[in-house]
Amino acid sequence: MKKGWIVTKQSRDKILKNLNRSQVLHFPFPAEPDNLEKKLSKQDRISLLKQNLEKVRAEVRLSNRTEWVRELVDIVESKNISKLLYSPDVGLDGRISGLWHDAVKIDRLKTRLYSPAVEIGADIRKTWQADNITDTELVEYGEEIEIFKPNLFEIDAAITSTKGAIAENGALILWPDEKEPRLMSLVPPIHIALVEASTVKTSFAEAIECGKWSEGMPSNVVLVSGPSKTADIELVLAFGVHGPKELIVIIVD
Amino acid sequence: MSYNQNKPDTVYFFGTCLVEGLYPEVGMAAIKLLSKAGVRVVFPRGQTCCGQPAYNSGFPEEAKKVARHQISLFPEDHPIVVPSGSCAGMMKVHYPILFAEEPDQSEIAAFSERIFELSEFLVRIMEFRLADLGDPVSVTWHSSCHAAREMKVIEDSKSLLRQLHNVSLVDLENEQQCCGFGGTFSVKQPDISAAMVRDKLEAIEKTGASEVISGDCGCLLNISGAAEYLKSSVKCRHLAEFIWERTHES
Amino acid sequence: MSHKPFNFRKNVREALDNKQLRGNLRFAMETMIRNRKNLFNDPERLEHLRETSSAIRSKSLALLPRLLEKLEQNCHQNGIKVHWAETVDQGNRIVLDILNSRNVKRVVKGKSMVSEEMHLNRFLEKNGIKPLESDLGEYIIQLAGEKPSHIIVPAIHKNKKEIAELFHKHIPDTPYTEKVEELNAIARKVLRKHFYEAEAGISGVNMAVAETGTLCLVENEGNGRMCTTLPQIHIALMGIEKVVEKLEEVPPLLELLTGSATGQRMTTYFNFITSPRKPGEKDGPSEVHLVLLDNGRSTIMADKQLYETLKCIRCGTCLNHCPVYTRIGGHAYGYVYPGPIGTILTPQMEGVDKTQSLPDASSLCNACAEVCPVKIPIPDLIRRIRNDSKSSSGKTKGSGSGRSLMESAVWKGWALMNSKPELNRLGMKAGSLFGQYLPKTGPLGKWCNIRSMPVPAKKTLHMMADEEGVDRD
Numbered sequence: 022m023k024k025g026w027i028v029t030k031q032s033r034d035k036i037l038k039n040l041n042r043s044q045v046l047h048f049p050f051p052a053e054p055d056n057l058e059k060k061l062s063k064q065d066r067i068s069l070l071k072q073n074l075e076k077v078r079a080e081v082r083l084s085n086r087t088e089w090v091r092e093l094v095d096i097v098e099s100k101n102i103s104k105l106l107y108s109p110d111v112g113l114d115g116r117i118s119g120l121w122h123d124a125v126k127i128d129r130l131k132t133r134l135y136s137p138a139v140e141i142g143a144d145i146r147k148t149w150q151a152d153n154i155t156d157t158e159l160v161e162y163g164e165e166i167e168i169f170k171p172n173l174f175e176i177d178a179a180i181t182s183t184k185g186a187i188a189e190n191g192a193l194i195l196w197p198d199e200k201e202p203r204l205m206s207l208v209p210p211i212h213i214a215l216v217e218a219s220t221v222k223t224s225f226a227e228a229i230e231c232g233k234w235s236e237g238m239p240s241n242v243v244l245v246s247g248p249s250k251t252a253d254i255e256l257v258l259a260f261g262v263h264g265p266k267e268l269i270v271i272i273v274d
Numbered sequence: 275m276s277y278n279q280n281k282p283d284t285v286y287f288f289g290t291c292l293v294e295g296l297y298p299e300v301g302m303a304a305i306k307l308l309s310k311a312g313v314r315v316v317f318p319r320g321q322t323c324c325g326q327p328a329y330n331s332g333f334p335e336e337a338k339k340v341a342r343h344q345i346s347l348f349p350e351d352h353p354i355v356v357p358s359g360s361c362a363g364m365m366k367v368h369y370p371i372l373f374a375e376e377p378d379q380s381e382i383a384a385f386s387e388r389i390f391e392l393s394e395f396l397v398r399i400m401e402f403r404l405a406d407l408g409d410p411v412s413v414t415w416h417s418s419c420h421a422a423r424e425m426k427v428i429e430d431s432k433s434l435l436r437q438l439h440n441v442s443l444v445d446l447e448n449e450q451q452c453c454g455f456g457g458t459f460s461v462k463q464p465d466i467s468a469a470m471v472r473d474k475l476e477a478i479e480k481t482g483a484s485e486v487i488s489g490d491c492g493c494l495l496n497i498s499g500a501a502e503y504l505k506s507s508v509k510c511r512h513l514a515e516f517i518w519e520r521t522h523e524s
Numbered sequence: 525m526s527h528k529p530f531n532f533r534k535n536v537r538e539a540l541d542n543k544q545l546r547g548n549l550r551f552a553m554e555t556m557i558r559n560r561k562n563l564f565n566d567p568e569r570l571e572h573l574r575e576t577s578s579a580i581r582s583k584s585l586a587l588l589p590r591l592l593e594k595l596e597q598n599c600h601q602n603g604i605k606v607h608w609a610e611t612v613d614q615g616n617r618i619v620l621d622i623l624n625s626r627n628v629k630r631v632v633k634g635k636s637m638v639s640e641e642m643h644l645n646r647f648l649e650k651n652g653i654k655p656l657e658s659d660l661g662e663y664i665i666q667l668a669g670e671k672p673s674h675i676i677v678p679a680i681h682k683n684k685k686e687i688a689e690l691f692h693k694h695i696p697d698t699p700y701t702e703k704v705e706e707l708n709a710i711a712r713k714v715l716r717k718h719f720y721e722a723e724a725g726i727s728g729v730n731m732a733v734a735e736t737g738t739l740c741l742v743e744n745e746g747n748g749r750m751c752t753t754l755p756q757i758h759i760a761l762m763g764i765e766k767v768v769e770k771l772e773e774v775p776p777l778l779e780l781l782t783g784s785a786t787g788q789r790m791t792t793y794f795n796f797i798t799s800p801r802k803p804g805e806k807d808g809p810s811e812v813h814l815v816l817l818d819n820g821r822s823t824i825m826a827d828k829q830l831y832e833t834l835k836c837i838r839c840g841t842c843l844n845h846c847p848v849y850t851r852i853g854g855h856a857y858g859y860v861y862p863g864p865i866g867t868i869l870t871p872q873m874e875g876v877d878k879t880q881s882l883p884d885a886s887s888l889c890n891a892c893a894e895v896c897p898v899k900i901p902i903p904d905l906i907r908r909i910r911n912d913s914k915s916s917s918g919k920t921k922g923s924g925s926g927r928s929l930m931e932s933a934v935w936k937g938w939a940l941m942n943s944k945p946e947l948n949r950l951g952m953k954a955g956s957l958f959g960q961y962l963p964k965t966g967p968l969g970k971w972c973n974i975r976s977m978p979v980p981a982k983k984t985l986h987m988m989a990d991e992e993g994v995d996r997d
Contacts, residue, residue: 029618032818033596033608036764039822040589045582045831073789166754166807174720190790202806203753207746225775235771238736240802241753244794249746252786253661253677255548255684256555257704262660262712263719264746264792289985291942295952296978301985305994316995319986320945328935330888332910332926336939343943371904419889452847456887461967463885465533468974469540469851470887499975 066188066221067272073191077247078260079268086139089215089273090148093180096213096269097157106160106179106209108200109142113182113217113273139273141182141215162202173204178211184242185220186270187228192246193270194228196239203241212265214245218274281400284314286354288344290361291323292491300491303518304357304392310522311400315355318347324356325372326364331458334372341369345385354388355395357514358490359421360457362391367424391421392514393489397430406438408520414446414483416474416497418490422450431489431513438520446486447477455496471500478508485509487516532880535856545681545853552680556844559787560895577780578899580773581835584765588825591734591767592816598737602799604812615817616647619726619759622813623653626757628723631655632715634741634748635662636728637675637838638761638817640860641873644726655726656718658747660711667694673854673862675840676785681853715747725751725809729762730781731837732814733771739814740774741795742781744788749795758809760797764816765825765834777837780897784839820873820921827919829908833868835898842892842902848885857882864892868905875922876913883909949986956980 061069071081084092097105149159160176162169184196193214197203206212222228225244229235234242249264260266285308293301301317308315321344329337344365348354356362366389373382396402415435417428428450435443454460454470461467474497478486486508488494498510539545564570584591596606609615615638623631631648633639633655645655645666657666661679665672667690672678679687684702691710692700698710730742739760741748752758768774782788801808825831843849843863854862859870859879867886871879883906892902912918913926941947959980964972971978989996 028614029607029609032610032614035610036608036816036818036822037589037592039818040592040764040825043585043588043822043825043831044828045586045588045825077790077792162806164806169806170720174716192790192794197805199804199806202808203749204807207749207753225778226772229771229775235735238738238771238796238798240797240799240805240808242796242798243749244790245792246790247792249744249792251660251708251745253659253664253679254682254687254704254707256552256677256680257684259704259708262708262745262747263658263715263750294985295955295980298981298983298985298988302988302992305989314995316997317985317989319996320948322942322945322948325942328938330907330910331935332907332912332914333932333935333939334911336935339939340942419887419891423890423894450891452887452889452891454847454887456889458967459884459887461970462881463536463848464970464973465536465540466848466851466885467887470847471974473851495978496975499971499978502976503972503974 061188061223063218063221066223067218067274069188070186070191070221071272073188074247074268074270077191078250079191079247079270081270081272083272083274085274089139089271090144092271093145093213094148094154097155097178100178100211100267102157102177102211104158104160104176104178106162106173106176106205107142107145108181108205109146109161111141111182111200113139113141113215139215139217141180145180162205166202166204173208176209178213179205179209180213180215181205183214183216183220184232185222185228186216187222187225187244189224190244190246192225192244195243195245197241197243198239203243206243206245207264210261210265211267211269212245212248213269213271216270216272218272221272282313282353284316284350284352285395286348286350286352287315287317288321288324288348288354288356288361288365289317290356290358290491292495293357294322296495297491297512300357300512300515303512304355304514306522307392307396307402307514307518308355311396311402313400316352321347324361324364326361326368327457329364329368329372338372341372345382348385348388352388353390353395353399355390355392357392357512358492359391359418359425359427360490360492362389363420363424365389391425391427391430391489393431393434394425394427397433402434404434404437404517404521406440406520407523408438408440410440410442411485412442412444412483413485413487413516414444414478414481415449416446416453416478416486416488416493417450418488418493419450419452421489427489434513434517435487438517441520444481444483446481448473453493453496455492457492460496471496472504475500475504475506475508479506485511485516487511487513489513530858530878530880532856532858532882532885535858536852536885539852539856544683546851548681548683549850549853552677553844553850556787556841560784560841560844561787563783563787563789573776573780574897574899576776577897578835580768580777581837581898584768585825585831585834587769588765588767591769592764594734595732595737595767598734599814600737602737604737604739604799604814607813607815608818609815610818612642612817612819615642615761615815615819616644618815619644619761620648620651620653622757622759623648623724626723628757629653630718630722631724631726632658632718632722632751632755633662634725634727634743634751635659635678636726636761637860638728638763639726640672641819642761642817644761656715658715658718658751659743660708660745660747663711663715664690667691671855671860674843675838675861675863681855719747719750719754722751722755724757724759725755726759726761727752729760729766729814731774731777732762732767733774734767734769736771736798738771739797741797742778742791742793743795744792746793749793752795752797753808756809757811757813758797758800759813759815761815761817764818764821781837781839784841784895784897824872830872830905830920832900833865833872833905835900836865836869837898839897841895841897845891845895847887847889847891864902864906865900868902868909871909871913871922872920875925876909876920877922877925883913952980952984956982956984
């Protein structure tokens, strides 16, 4: 290993030295024409997102802060999900109660002031306990993958938050962390994702800029557009090849 | 004929080597069309080839030598009209690249600015109007690669055909795909070239049109040669000749 | 995998004789062309995107040494270990060392053209490790013992019957089925088990962002995410040219990459990997390695014309639009990168002496340049490589190897004929008199393989113009 490191260090210096000989000049960027980056209204962003997600075979449900859990119950019942992976302490945009505080700060209208915070984990648990509404078992990503792996591969569906979404791309922004590990959105055959309507951006560029991504990226960020798919055999499009077979998006307004 | 100050009164004509040796009637038709459009045509003696064959085959010095000879034959500041998208592309787009490192590159670039493909010149500069005197016929159109992608003049060529009210233009499948000529390509990669021209011929046959029209003699030489060899009924004609025959009073 | 000596002419003949291949290719390429066209339906916006992306790639290359150092520094800070490989051999050894020192035997792989360039699988297999290709197309060709024939859809030369046979023969207890859904389900089942057991995952990188030390991976299937998330070790392989400076430069490149490649506005997954598993996180690899491969790229960068080859983002659209590729397929090109991009990249990497008449395999029709998302002037670079092949003062590896005294003399004579009007007149005259009696050998023979002999006109245009009184000056 030691010896290997020396070789790669020597290669490094040689490659960089070679590259420093290049006389490539760079050319100025073309100006950004105004008409290309059009900003859409919130309703237009949501309908474009929905439309683009549906084009890639995602299921999209529009809901609100108080009723989204009912949509979830409907999904787990209709899809016969017996084990649902969730994170017990995550809010709609990935932070507990974060949204509620934002709402107070941004919007001083009384109605918004008293709008309930969506705490995904707590809301799910409450609903499941109170109503005894479904037999679907709730499972937590309890331990590190090395231990949890056998359980993870037995799960039918997982529900995660999102950091936002991109209307033009029909893509969700997943921002995995300690509470919502990376594989939640990949291994189970059904992925259910919650999107807070106000976090839907028009373009990818806008999402990067508004989210100040360049100031620090987490371990992993994934843009997801639809269930996993392939066209490797005769260009025939088929869904659910390695990742989830279904993507269900609940947009919470 | 009203005098239009945007329209030049004289143009040079560059005939191309294929027209010179194989298709002189195409050259004559082009010259007559230009005259009819109201411009004096000068066809300088001694012109030969634009130099493209050597340029594409790895012999830039030989290409330069031949190119310089042509440049020397067009001294006045008249537009130079070429009845071929490919040769026009060579002279307009590639001369500046070929001579990029030479001391007189700016004069060469000025020469290149004066190059026009025939239909481009007739339509955009002369605003040429046609009256069809021919019988009803259905034809299809093959776009030469360089007319389409270097000179970008396909719409001009087709607009001329569309002016002919007795001519119906049938779409050709993969109209802008290369016919497989490519100059020396056709003999350096004869098998691939053959596969390409076969497909082109097949697509032309499928249109049911009685003739295929194009603006480049290279493509026509290739397609008509294959049609004859494979005993296909496909007939090929250059745009200039086709138009001239239908629009002049004999 | 057998390693036959490269014989371009023979490859071409075999490919052209293979009716099945021609049919598969034609259908697939026409579909991909149509999908791209439908997506990019606003020419103005497309042109602007291409301008922008071309500028981003040029800038990245202009700043390449600085960006690589910055990438290395930021990756290091994020906990990604960076390795530099000047040659394919060094690259392979780095990967093997990482695997051996951790006693890894089970390896899954995502799609990576750089790994193809390294012949990594062959190397690892010789050293007792058999990585499993997990992209469906790559998995299919690995079962078949073949190489990819297309950058984006590696098994496009195979139809479902052939794939059904392969699965039935190689995967235990698999009934023969031609249903694409079922074939996919079989692959899913087999590969899930491998993902579950894998100790290391190998992937390519579509682009890396210097300012954040982030690796970007584009895919539809999810196998790439599996390879880079489930196993303890992730090894990413990247050509040194694939770096960009800023995160904000990613969106236009991504849009053009997916749109040009498959006509998709967006792939299913776009994966940004910035660090291994951090304390408190429950998954993700505990080690991430980035192997930067040169393999001749830094030499290409030294040429102020040819460097543009390295702007390539590997979308494969030049293959789809190439009238030559669509007729002979990827395998005929003999090396890793087929189509127009291969026609310029392969001779530079391997040497024009090795690639024989490969640079001639283009009619210079410009279809590739018209669609290239980063505006690489591919036809101009093909001409440049042809020049180098004929000239010993060229800079491409193996320059001058295509020179023959005969051909040089022919072009010298041609130049003389076409710059001396009197000679030209004589030549034309001889042509019109005797042209039809020429023996059908040499180039004329090749022409006449499928075409009738050109018939010189009785009178040249010069003669006709004189007769008709055209102005001569």
